[in-house]
Amino acid sequence: MSATENETLLRLVHVSKHFGDLKAVDDVSLDIEAGSVTCIVGPSGSGKSTLLRTVNMMESLDGGAIFLRGQMIGHELRRGHRVPVKAAVARRQTLNFGMVFQHFNLFPNYTALENVAAGPMLVRRTNKKTAHGAARRYLEQVGLGDRADHYPSELSGGQQQRVAIARALAMEPQILLFDEPTSALDPELVNEVLAVMRGLADAGSTMLVVTHEMRFAEEVADEIVMMDAGRVVERGAPAQIIHTPSTPRARKFFASVG
Ligand code: ADP
Ligand code: MG
Numbered sequence: 001m002s003a004t005e006n007e008t009l010l011r012l013v014h015v016s017k018h019f020g021d022l023k024a025v026d027d028v029s030l031d032i033e034a035g036s037v038t039c040i041v042g043p044s045g046s047g048k049s050t051l052l053r054t055v056n057m058m059e060s061l062d063g064g065a066i067f068l069r070g071q072m073i074g075h076e077l078r079r080g081h082r083v084p085v086k087a088a089v090a091r092r093q094t095l096n097f098g099m100v101f102q103h104f105n106l107f108p109n110y111t112a113l114e115n116v117a118a119g120p121m122l123v124r125r126t127n128k129k130t131a132h133g134a135a136r137r138y139l140e141q142v143g144l145g146d147r148a149d150h151y152p153s154e155l156s157g158g159q160q161q162r163v164a165i166a167r168a169l170a171m172e173p174q175i176l177l178f179d180e181p182t183s184a185l186d187p188e189l190v191n192e193v194l195a196v197m198r199g200l201a202d203a204g205s206t207m208l209v210v211t212h213e214m215r216f217a218e219e220v221a222d223e224i225v226m227m228d229a230g231r232v233v234e235r236g237a238p239a240q241i242i243h244t245p246s247t248p249r250a251r252k253f254f255a256s257v258g
Helices: 048-055 082-093 112-123 128-141 157-170 187-202 214-220 238-243 248-257
Strands: 008-019 022-033 037-041 063-068 071-075 097-100 175-179 207-210 223-228 231-236
Touching: 008 048, 022 048, 022 063, 022 231, 037 048, 037 214, 048 175, 048 207, 097 157, 112 128, 112 157, 128 157, 157 187, 187 207, 187 214, 214 238, 223 238, 223 248, 231 238, 231 248, 238 248
Parallel strands: 037 207, 037 223, 097 175, 175 207
Antiparallel strands: 008 022, 008 063, 063 071, 223 231
């Protein structure tokens, strides 16, 4: 056990995000422990992506607050909260979440190596030699050491997504966020990506994963959180949630995906 085991790394407290009248995320509270894997499941439109985007600070909050290691990194923007908001903004600039999307969004005119090195070079001003050396190691970690000089168009979808994972790792994030990382892949390419994610989980990465891959969720997740209509409808240990859900909504959902 590492020293950080059972430490709450990320805490969402009554987080809400609205689009007009639509409550895309509606009063969600969540604790993510360091080194844990949390899978978020639920039907399309239930707010899974929006929740990840609030964590990633790609969306402002309409309610609640988000804490990283006890420090507030985001909260509802309201009059009278000027100073804390400023502090939160300053804090969030020092941290980062590695995000992996359904569509890999690699730079087409960069090689795999250049794609992975780009973030540290542009954002962190890491020099080219150091960034390329690190990028090579991350590509090896995702099993693509021999593809460093290939362009995205010369790689399969599964390989491209593994490059995207290496790119996220290169920013040395405290939490890895995945938004349906295998949903755009041909079925025969799904497992190579899940295998890389499994390896990251085994290595102790803290991961928040939106997925429809129930077998992966059951085998790898410490906790599954099911969302519907912006709310958490059920959460708990994978086997219990998947096989003996307690709410009718969850029973219906797991019957349809399992
Ligand atoms: P999921 O990822 O679970 O499919 P989303 O988080 O993408 O769900 O969306 C939740 C709800 O919020 C949906 O009804 C969606 O149409 C809506 N939504 C998401 N993003 C926006 C946006 N930028 N503007 C307006 N509505 C949005
Ligand atoms: Mg989504």
